[in-house]
Amino acid sequence: MHDAQTDAGASPRSEPIRVLIAKPGLDGHDRGAKVLARGLRDEGFEVIYTGLRQTPEMIADAAEQEDVDVVGLSILSGAHMTLLPRIVELVRERGMDDVLVAAGGIIPDADAGPLREAGIAAIFGPGTSIGEIARYFREHARRRV
Amino acid sequence: MADATALLRSAVAGDRRGLARLLTAIESRDPALRPILPAVFAAARGAHLVGITGPRGAGKSTLVSAMTGEYRRRGRRVGIVAVDPSSPYTGGAIMGDRIRMMEHAADRDVFMRSMASRGELGGLAGTTWLAAAALDAAGYDPVLVETVGAGQSEIEIARLAETTVVVEVPEMGDEVQAIKAGLLEVADVIAVNKGDRPGADHAARQLRAMLAGAGGRFRAPPPILVTTAVSGDGVPALIDAVEGHREVATSPEQALARARNQVLRALAEQAADRAAADPRWEETVRAVAARQLDPITAAERLLEPG
Numbered sequence: 001m002h003d004a005q006t007d008a009g010a011s012p013r014s015e016p017i018r019v020l021i022a023k024p025g026l027d028g029h030d031r032g033a034k035v036l037a038r039g040l041r042d043e044g045f046e047v048i049y050t051g052l053r054q055t056p057e058m059i060a061d062a063a064e065q066e067d068v069d070v071v072g073l074s075i076l077s078g079a080h081m082t083l084l085p086r087i088v089e090l091v092r093e094r095g096m097d098d099v100l101v102a103a104g105g106i107i108p109d110a111d112a113g114p115l116r117e118a119g120i121a122a123i124f125g126p127g128t129s130i131g132e133i134a135r136y137f138r139e140h141a142r143r144r145v
Numbered sequence: 146m147a148d149a150t151a152l153l154r155s156a157v158a159g160d161r162r163g164l165a166r167l168l169t170a171i172e173s174r175d176p177a178l179r180p181i182l183p184a185v186f187a188a189a190r191g192a193h194l195v196g197i198t199g200p201r202g203a204g205k206s207t208l209v210s211a212m213t214g215e216y217r218r219r220g221r222r223v224g225i226v227a228v229d230p231s232s233p234y235t236g237g238a239i240m241g242d243r244i245r246m247m248e249h250a251a252d253r254d255v256f257m258r259s260m261a262s263r264g265e266l267g268g269l270a271g272t273t274w275l276a277a278a279a280l281d282a283a284g285y286d287p288v289l290v291e292t293v294g295a296g297q298s299e300i301e302i303a304r305l306a307e308t309t310v311v312v313e314v315p316e317m318g319d320e321v322q323a324i325k326a327g328l329l330e331v332a333d334v335i336a337v338n339k340g341d342r343p344g345a346d347h348a349a350r351q352l353r354a355m356l357a358g359a360g361g362r363f364r365a366p367p368p369i370l371v372t373t374a375v376s377g378d379g380v381p382a383l384i385d386a387v388e389g390h391r392e393v394a395t396s397p398e399q400a401l402a403r404a405r406n407q408v409l410r411a412l413a414e415q416a417a418d419r420a421a422a423d424p425r426w427e428e429t430v431r432a433v434a435a436r437q438l439d440p441i442t443a444a445e446r447l448l449e450p451g
Contacts, residue, residue: 015173016236016261041237046261051244058250062243065256067165095162 039130196306224285
């Protein structure tokens with residue numbers, strides 16, 4: 001019901017895409033996650049940032065309550081092979097079948113295949129531009145309306 | 146969107162995903178929701194609607210978290226709507242209120258929703274309180290609505306609450322600053338937060354002295370409490386004060402005042418929606434821009450049947 005004026009400059013769909021940015025696990029470095037959060041805001045996304053040291057349950061609960069279109073996970077600790085598939089599982093368990101789950105951070109190429117199989121839709125390594133991530137989310141996030 | 150009636154039914158039955166999707170429909174002002182709006186209000190169980198507002202950096206989110214902890218100790222299920230501004234340029238927003246709510250993240254009896262303001266054209270206040278009604282219908286009581294007390298729309302939101310808590314900090318400036326701020330006038334309870342900082346008690350005393358002599362809304366000055374949200378000091382007393390206000394808030398006189406605000410608000414929103422959808426809208430606005438028509442007459446014409 002928003003008119004064209006309010007959405008000027010935002011994505012072509014009528015509602016902003018909602019993205020949860022979360023940091024699972026124990027690494028205490030969230031500069032990258034914050035830069036991404038701000039970059040996505042500037043790209044017209046509604047970004048919910050949950051902060052550091054989230055358990056998979058906390059992330060899935062937040063995604064559920066916030067009814068997001070995308071869950072973006074930033075992970076640098078090396079625990080991605082255990083944490084990321086668990087998060088996908090919990091998100092799907094809560095009935096969010098069409099929510100896009102993507103990851104970024106330090107993830108070796110060798111792990112990318114198994115993670116994709118586990119339901120991580122995309123993996124963005126260091127050096128990926130925010131524009132690239134925004135474009136991917138716009139193209140692949142579920143259509144709400 | 147799924148069938149609106151089914152969404153409401155599942156939310157009322159305690160399904161969190163259903164509630165979340167209902168909130169999305171409310172937030173996006175989905176027209177499919179219109180037929181069930183009466184049912185949303187009818188399903189509301191009379192939760193205590195508490196607005197929490199104050200300047201940026203006053204510790205509102207941390208205080209909301211501490212208040213949630215105290216309500217939980219009292220056996221209450223807590224619903225929270227945290228409103229953050231959208232960028233007027235990109236429409237984007239960053240909502241970070243969950244960072245302060247981590248200790249409740251795994252608590253199934255706390256439901257928190259972050260909402261971006263999405264431009265005030267959309268009727269933020271109406272949307273926010275409809276979201277609060279949905280949380281109420283889902284069995285959360287109280288429902289806390291947190292906004293930055295920076296603009297008129299935030300103050301409007303606060304006015305729709307049954308009980309409005311205004312959060313201040315010791316460094317709020319001298320008394321004149323406090324008188325200037327229209328924000329204090331909407332307060333039913335005032336929390337001077339960051340009470341571990343020097344000057345907190347002094348600030349509370351100053352406010353008390355000032356409001357004691359004030360007229361207008363302050364025939365009975367609101368309770369002023371010193372809180373330290375990070376440690377939880379003063380929070381039980383704050384909740385007592387908020388609970389204490391409830392009786393006042395539900396008095397026939399107050400209920401009438403709130404109803405008046407609600408209807409006026411809905412009236413303004415409907416009039417604006419209708420006018421914006423009117424085929425004459427574009428030419429009327431252009432005429433105003435070209436100074437061929439004044440905005441008052443323009444509005445008057447748009448209100449006339451076309």
